[in-house]
Amino acid sequence: MDTNQLLTTGLFLSVVALTIGITIWASRNSSGAADHYAGGRNFSGFQNGLAIGGDYMSAASFLGISGAIALSGYDGFLYSIGFLVAWLVALLLVAEVLRNSGRYTMADQLAYRMRQKPVRMAAATSTVVVSIFYLLAQMVGAGALVALLLGVQSEALKNITIFFVGALMIFYVTVGGMKGTTWVQIVKAVLLMAGSALIVVIVLAKFNFNISDLLGTAATNSGKGQAFLEPGLKYGPELHKKIDFISLALALVLGTAGLPHILIRFYTTPTSRDARKSVLWAIGLIGAFYLFTLVLGFGAAALLDKDAYAKVAASGGNLASPLLAEAAGGGPGSTGGAVLLALIAAVAFATILAVVAGLTLTSSVSVAHDIYNSVLKDGTASEEQEIRVSRIAAGVIGLIAIVLAIPAQKLNIAFLVALAFAVAASANLPAIIYNMFWRGFNTRGALWSIYGGLISSVGLVIFSPVVSGKGLDPISGKNLSLLPTSIDISWFPLENPGIVSIPIGFLLGYLGSITSKEQSALDRYTELEVRALTGAGAEQAVQH
Amino acid sequence: MTPDSHGQAARHDPVYDELSARPEFAELRHRYRRFVIPATAAFLAWYALYVLMSIFAHDFMSTQVVGNINVALVFGLLQFVTTFALAAVYSRYSNANLDPLARQLTEDYHRTLDARTDKGGH
Numbered sequence: 001m002d003t004n005q006l007l008t009t010g011l012f013l014s015v016v017a018l019t020i021g022i023t024i025w026a027s028r029n030s031s032g033a034a035d036h037y038a039g040g041r042n043f044s045g046f047q048n049g050l051a052i053g054g055d056y057m058s059a060a061s062f063l064g065i066s067g068a069i070a071l072s073g074y075d076g077f078l079y080s081i082g083f084l085v086a087w088l089v090a091l092l093l094v095a096e097v098l099r100n101s102g103r104y105t106m107a108d109q110l111a112y113r114m115r116q117k118p119v120r121m122a123a124a125t126s127t128v129v130v131s132i133f134y135l136l137a138q139m140v141g142a143g144a145l146v147a148l149l150l151g152v153q154s155e156a157l158k159n160i161t162i163f164f165v166g167a168l169m170i171f172y173v174t175v176g177g178m179k180g181t182t183w184v185q186i187v188k189a190v191l192l193m194a195g196s197a198l199i200v201v202i203v204l205a206k207f208n209f210n211i212s213d214l215l216g217t218a219a220t221n222s223g224k225g226q227a228f229l230e231p232g233l234k235y236g237p238e239l240h241k242k243i244d245f246i247s248l249a250l251a252l253v254l255g256t257a258g259l260p261h262i263l264i265r266f267y268t269t270p271t272s273r274d275a276r277k278s279v280l281w282a283i284g285l286i287g288a289f290y291l292f293t294l295v296l297g298f299g300a301a302a303l304l305d306k307d308a309y310a311k312v313a314a315s316g317g318n319l320a321s322p323l324l325a326e327a328a329g330g331g332p333g334s335t336g337g338a339v340l341l342a343l344i345a346a347v348a349f350a351t352i353l354a355v356v357a358g359l360t361l362t363s364s365v366s367v368a369h370d371i372y373n374s375v376l377k378d379g380t381a382s383e384e385q386e387i388r389v390s391r392i393a394a395g396v397i398g399l400i401a402i403v404l405a406i407p408a409q410k411l412n413i414a415f416l417v418a419l420a421f422a423v424a425a426s427a428n429l430p431a432i433i434y435n436m437f438w439r440g441f442n443t444r445g446a447l448w449s450i451y452g453g454l455i456s457s458v459g460l461v462i463f464s465p466v467v468s469g470k471g472l473d474p475i476s477g478k479n480l481s482l483l484p485t486s487i488d489i490s491w492f493p494l495e496n497p498g499i500v501s502i503p504i505g506f507l508l509g510y511l512g513s514i515t516s517k518e519q520s521a522l523d524r525y526t527e528l529e530v531r532a533l534t535g536a537g538a539e540q541a542v543q544h
Numbered sequence: 545m546t547p548d549s550h551g552q553a554a555r556h557d558p559v560y561d562e563l564s565a566r567p568e569f570a571e572l573r574h575r576y577r578r579f580v581i582p583a584t585a586a587f588l589a590w591y592a593l594y595v596l597m598s599i600f601a602h603d604f605m606s607t608q609v610v611g612n613i614n615v616a617l618v619f620g621l622l623q624f625v626t627t628f629a630l631a632a633v634y635s636r637y638s639n640a641n642l643d644p645l646a647r648q649l650t651e652d653y654h655r656t657l658d659a660r661t662d663k664g665g666h
Contacts, residue, residue, distance in 0.1 A: 074616055078598070081623045085591050091631055092580040212611030219612065230606040231598040231616050242599045249595040253588070273643060276635065283631045287624055527560040533572055534646045536563060536653035 004338035008149045011346040015191075016168065019184050019353055023172050026180035032542070033383045036177035036390070037104040037365050039268040040542035043182060048269050049281020054185030055265055056083075056256075056282065057192060057289055058134070058355040059141030059318075062348055064414025065290070066324075067317020069297020070304075073218070073228035075235055076297055076317075078245070079414050080290035082252025087286065089257040089429075091279045096272035097436050097532040098263055103539050105362075106260045106428065107370045110435055113524035114443040116379075120370035122450040126427040127260040127370075129454060130420050131363040132401055134261070137416035138352045138359070139165055139405035144318045145352075148311075149345050159406055165356060166402040172357040173364060174391040181357045182268060188354035189285065195347035196292045199321070199340070202328040203299035218301035221309070228301070244494045248418055251498030255421025258428030261362040270541040300324040308332075318413050322348065356401075364394035407482060411466070418496060419461055426453030426501035430509045436532060438513075439525050445513030453505025460497035465490050559656045563649055572645040579637055587630055594619055 034040055043051065061083065068076030102108035107123035142165045143158035172180055207213040219228040227233055235245035256262060266275045300312060300320040304327055312320045322345050326332060329340030368390030373381040381389075408416065430449040434441040461467065469490030470480035479485050494500075531537050563569055597605055598616060605616035 077617075077620055078595075081591075081594070081620055085587065085623055085627050088587050088627060088630055089584070092584055092634060210611075212613055215612035215617075226606070226612075229612060229614055229617070230602065232602050235599060236602070245599050246595060249591075253591055276638065280631055280635055283627065287628060291624065523556045523561065526564045527556060529573070530560045530563045530569060530649070533576060533642075534563070534569070534649040534653070536560075536650045537557070 004335075004342070005149070007338060008342035008345060011342045012149075012349055015346045015350045015353070018187065019168075019172065019350065022183045022187065023176035023180040026176045026183055030177050030179045033104070033387060034539075034542045035179060036387050037267075037369070038264070038539075039178040039182045041268055041270055041539065042541050043268045043274075043278075045269060045274040045277025046281055047182075047186060048265060048274065048278035049285065050189045051182045051185040051268070052262065052265050052278055052282035053285040053289070054187075054189035054192070054351075054354045055261060055358040056286060057189070057351065058413075058417065059138045059348065059352045060414045060417035061289065061293065062192065062196070062351050063141050063145070063318045063321055064137070064417065065293045066296035066300060067312060067315070067320040068234075068414050069294065070300035070309075070312055070320035070324075071317045072234035073222060073224065073298075073301070074231050075233050075245075076414075077294060078249060079252065079418070080293050082249055083256070084283070084287050084290050086253045086256035087279065087283045089254065090262065091276070091283065093436070094257045094263070094432060095266050095275045095279045098432075099266045099269065099272040099275040100535045100538040101528055101532045102267065104264065104267060104369050105366045106263050106432070107366065107374075109528075110431055110446055111374070112528045113435070113521045114446050115518075117375045119443060119446050120374045122447050123428075123431075124366040124370035126423070126450050126454050127366040128363045128397065129458065130258075130260055130424045130428070131359040132397065132404065133420035133423060134259075134417060135356055135359050135397075135401035136405045136408045137413045137420070138356045139401060140409050140411065140416065141318060141413045142349065142352045143405070143409055144315050145322065145345055145348055148315075148319055148322060149341070158409060162402055162405050165352065166398045168353060169356040169360050170395050170398040172353070173361045173394040176357075178264075178268060178361060181354075181361050182265075184357055185354045188350045191347050191350050193285065193289060195344055196289065196296065196321075199299075199325050199328055199344060200292045200295045202340075203295055203303065203324070206303065206328070214295070214298055214302055217303075218298040221304075222301045240493045243499065244496055247422075247494050247496035247499035250502055251418060251422035251425050251496055254425035254429050254498075254502060255418075256424075258424035258432065259421070260366065260424070260428070261358045264362050264365070265358075267539070272535050272538065296321050296324060299328075303327045305331075316411060316413070316415075360394050360397055360401075363397050364390045367393035367397075411482075415466075415495070419457075419466075422461075422496060422498040422501060423454060423457045425498060426457040426505040427451075428453070429502075430505040434509050434513070436528075439522065440513055441509065442513050442516050442518045444516035444518060445509045445511075448512030449505045449509030452508035453501055456504045457497045457501035460492045460494075460501060463490055463492045464495055464497065465493070466495050559653060562656065563653060566649065566652075568645050568649055572642060572649065575641050575645070579634065579641075583630060583634065587626065590626060591623065594623055 065079045098109055107120040110119050110123055139162045143161045146161040147158050215229055219225055222228045235241045269275045308323045325344035326337040326341035329336035331337050368386045372389045373386050427450050431446050468481045468483040469488040473480050607615045
């Protein structure tokens with residue numbers, strides 16, 4: 001190992017040690033379900049805003065978007081815009097309402113006025129599926145990152161990294177619970193903002209802060225000229241590609257407010273007003289960060305040499321930011337390059353760890369609270385039993401994610417996350433919106449919309465070119481789909497299912513409700529509405 | 545806080561019917577919906593316009609404004625500006641128009657609960 005690799009490894013281990021320290025510290029101050037699941041509901045709006053940022057700005061944002069911009073130019077920017085605008089749905093329609101009417105999971109709010117067991121089962125299933133899709137993306141990022149740093153393109157090493165990340169995330173969640181996870185996310189958000197701001201300033205300084213020059217150089221170096229700065233490079237000119245773009249745009253803007261790991265963050269504040277403040281902070285933070293990704297992506301296209309740019313392309317774009325950091329510090333072999341690369345890689349690793357912790361926590365809490373206690377135990381399980389089950393569930397979910405992440409490694413991370421958004425927008429958002437705004441919504445409507453959205457979005461991905469039928473890449477000769485080229489089950493032409501599956505989720509929610517003979521529980525709707533808008537009777541913060 | 549969340553749908557507290565019937569609550573709901581429904585429609589339409597222009601108005605979006613900065617980039621950045629602006633406006637609106645009513649209704653709720661002397665808890 002040379003000095004540079006020692007430095008990198010040292011920074012990596014410091015990040016890991018820091019997060020482990022936080023987790024152990026948090027576990028000492030944590031007791032009972034409200035602490036384990038909702039961090040005691042004692043985080044201020046600003047703290048939770050940082051944590052939301054830490055939970056949301058995943059490897060998909062840091063590695064995936066900058067990579068998509070580095071390779072596809074302007075078309076990659078759509079991710080940034082969609083991921084940001086989506087927060088308005090969360091701010092206006094979801095955050096405060098959910099904080100006031102729910103308790104620990106997404107299902108709480110639905111179960112308020114529906115038949116408990118089937119609705120909780122559906123919501124928990126969807127929570128676990130969305131979280132696993134999202135987890136895959138993070139673990140793929142971790143594998144690519146470590147292989148880059150250690151300079152070995154070994155599959156075994158990537159797989160070991162994925163196992164290691166999986167083990168760490170199980171540790172965070174089982175030991176630190178929501179408190180530990182939240183603090184890990186807060187620290188990560190600060191590291192991520194500082195680290196990317198540093199690279200952005202260095203990149204801009206190289207162009208004397210002239211954005212137009214940066215863009216011009218990026219366009220020239222990309223080999224695609226002005227088209228690199230214009231829409232349509234990736235999503236055009238064929239009609240099915242254009243429709244794919246609309247489909248992606250729809251999933252991005254409607255997905256955020258249906259992501260279970262984001263939704264349960266609103267429970268960690270003392271009141272709905274703090275939940276609102278936290279979303280405002282998050283919007284500011286996330287917006288600033290996505291402006292950074294623009295510079296990082298175009299910067300990578302402008303500053304990387306041919307070799308490095310080819311590496312970015314081979315990684316599906318995922319390595320654009322770390323390699324840009326190396327170039328910004330003076331290039332491969334230079335001390336500056338090694339320091340910045342190590343720094344950014346450590347930040348990216350922290351990013352991944354914080355997000356996987358949030359995802360694992362969310363899905364394990366839903367399994368314990370919704371499936372184990374409500375469905376299997378009729379609500380009779382004690383807090384201790386429920387928390388114990390959530391710890392076991394965290395382990396199982398972690399293992400599933402590890403196993404699935406291994407074959408998913410050739411996909412762009414932002415793309416994988418966009419699939420999670422499509423599932424969230426199709427399965428979760430219709431139920432959440434109907435439940436709050438439509439008196440006539442009932443159990444069958446909720447089940448049809450959740451299962452219908454879930455099955456249609458996941459099903460369409462299975463029969464899309466992502467899984468099979470894309471054939472070999474004409475240049476690299478690599479198989480572009482997940483299944484071997486001999487198997488072709490693709491008949492759905494789009495890579496993004498949202499344009500079909502989101503309307504299905506809304507439509508089935510409507511049809512299920514109007515065809516059901518079940519009287520919707522109007523008195524419970526009144527209660528939900530009063531509670532959601534005023535906060536009367538909402539869960540209180542834990543007093544220690 | 546009693547461990548009753550799992551039996552939620554079975555029980556109903558009449559205090560909520562009383563609160564729901566208050567003119568203050570009708571006003572709160574009206575003010576909330578009057579803001580969020582048009583605002584949601586507006587930002588979704590503005591976002592849709594951006595997405596559709598990006599793919600169907602390629603030539604217009606590729607028009608250069610200053611140097612290599614084209615309409616597409618400016619339009620994209622405007623989405624950031626409008627998102628920040630709408631978030632700020634909603635924050636001010638709810639502080640001024642929603643929170644006071646919500647606080648008042650929550651106080652009424654607690655007063656009603658405190659007045660119940662027969663049973664503890666809720």
